[in-house]
Amino acid sequence: MEEKAKVLEVKDLSVSYTVANVKTHILEDVSFAVSKGKSVGIVGESGCGKTTTMRAILNVLPSNGNVEKGEILYCGEDVLKMANAKLQEYRQKGAGMIFQDPSSALNPVISIKNQFLEALKYAHKDKKLTKAQLLEKAGKSLEAVSLADPERILNSYPFQLSGGMRQRVCIAMTLAAERQLLLADEPGTALDVTIQDQILRLIKQLVDSGELSVIMVTHSLGVIRQVTTEVNIMYAGTMVEGGDTKKVFEHPIHPYTEALMNCLPKLTGNGIAEGIPGRIPDYSNPPKGCRFAPRCPYALKKCQNERPVRHEVDGDHWVACFQAEEGRS
Ligand SMILES: Nc1ncnc2c1ncn2[C@@H]1O[C@H](COP(=O)(O)OP(=O)(O)O)[C@@H](O)[C@H]1O
Ligand SMILES: [Mg+2]
Structure with a gap:
């Protein structure tokens, strides 16, 4: 199979937040890549670090956020080292x-026309x-x-447009600026489900036409299946499994x-509800071994103490789990 050019490569990204002098280690060694014209999903429960990952990619972490290590290569160049x-x-x-809520992305006091002009003036300088x-x-x-x-x-x-229209305006700006990569962070989940569906269909169309590479962040497996060809499963700031969506x-x-x-089948709306017993660990004192070990019904002793590394299961499918490596007894 022909290897497509990588638009984005995230390598061993670790990010922390500091609140009242307490440092929480959110992302740990997050790695994934997006090839040209592909749509890659990131799925995980709320609080797993999906938005943090997106913000890091744009280099717009909140001021208390810190990249501890890693690289974010956009067309081979490290976003974290770019000059202003x-x-x-x-x-x-x-x-x-x-974003989830399209109102946050547009300036409420500037007309759509002027926001386009501002964005495009630079993009097509x-x-x-x-x-x-x-x-x-x-x-x-x-x-x-x-x-x-x-x-x-x-x-x-912006206030004269509906939420769905504002979301479309944001996507249109990305298209008009001829950007290569769209980071879609739970797009439209703040909107009506039918509008959300239309937005997803639109994104899928754009990917299919080869115009855009997309990172689709969601807690919905249904959306992942519909829109992406590759997926990364995220748990408590770590990528635990990934590869070809199918x-x-x-x-x-x-x-x-x-x-x-x-x-999944027990839920309405394809979300992830209280289906998995237990909760995400405390990031200020994360488990020493696998971050899922405290909730895992199959955890081995080793899982409590050592970090599993990813290994290939099959061509484009990998997993980071000792128990999978050693075979379930
Ligand atoms: N600015 C911040 N300061 C401190 N903690 C934060 C900040 N932003 C997010 N977090 C914490 O980081 C974790 C991951 O959050 P987030 O990236 O928003 O997850 P997701 O998008 O998967 O729901 C959560 O525990 C959240 O409380
Ligand atoms: Mg989020």
Whole structure:
């Protein structure tokens, strides 16, 4: 199989937050990659560190957040080491993010037109496009996200648009800026389910057309199955299993993945509810071994004390679990 160019590579990323002098070690050795034109999922319960991972990728961690180690390579260049100008360019032309709640991404007091102009002016700086040309790009991208009457949208303020429309506007901005990578952090979950569904379909369409690479963050396995070709299962700041979405779904190996899948039929809306007994560990004093060990029905002695490393199960499917390595007794 032909190896596609990597748009993004996250390598051994560890991130902590400090609150009132107490440091919590949230992400630990998170690694995954996104190839050109692919859609990669990250799934895990709430509090597992999904949003932290996205923020780190854009290099916009909150001020109490700290990258302890690791690399985030965008087209081979480390985002964490980029100088300001380069970083700005990366955010304007490289990666864009859409959020759970689309109202947070748009400035409420600036018209959509001016927000587009501001974003596109930088993204297309080298091409020296006129204002009319930039607005034409904006209009086209609004049409591409199925917003009829782009003219009216451009002349609106965010509060005049519905949540679904604002989410589409954010995606349109990413398209118009010709960014390569879209970070979708539980897109549309603050919105109506039908609107959410439309947004997901739109993202899938964009991926299928080869225009965008996407990281889809969600707690819904249904969304992962629908939209992604590769998936990473995240538990308490660590990646526990991953690979080809179909393979992982057909043959989940990590006890956490298995538990996620098992609680699925009992849920409405494909979420992850109280299905798995126990809770995420305290990040200020995380388990020494596997972070899932305290909740794992199959935990071995070794699991309490040592960190499992990932090993290949099959071509594009890996798992980090001692018990899977040694065979369940
Ligand atoms: N700014 C912050 N300061 C301290 N802790 C934080 C901050 N942001 C997130 N956290 C903590 O980090 C953990 C992971 O959060 P988050 O990345 O938002 O997870 P997810 O998106 O998977 O729900 C949670 O325990 C959360 O409370
Ligand atoms: Mg989140």
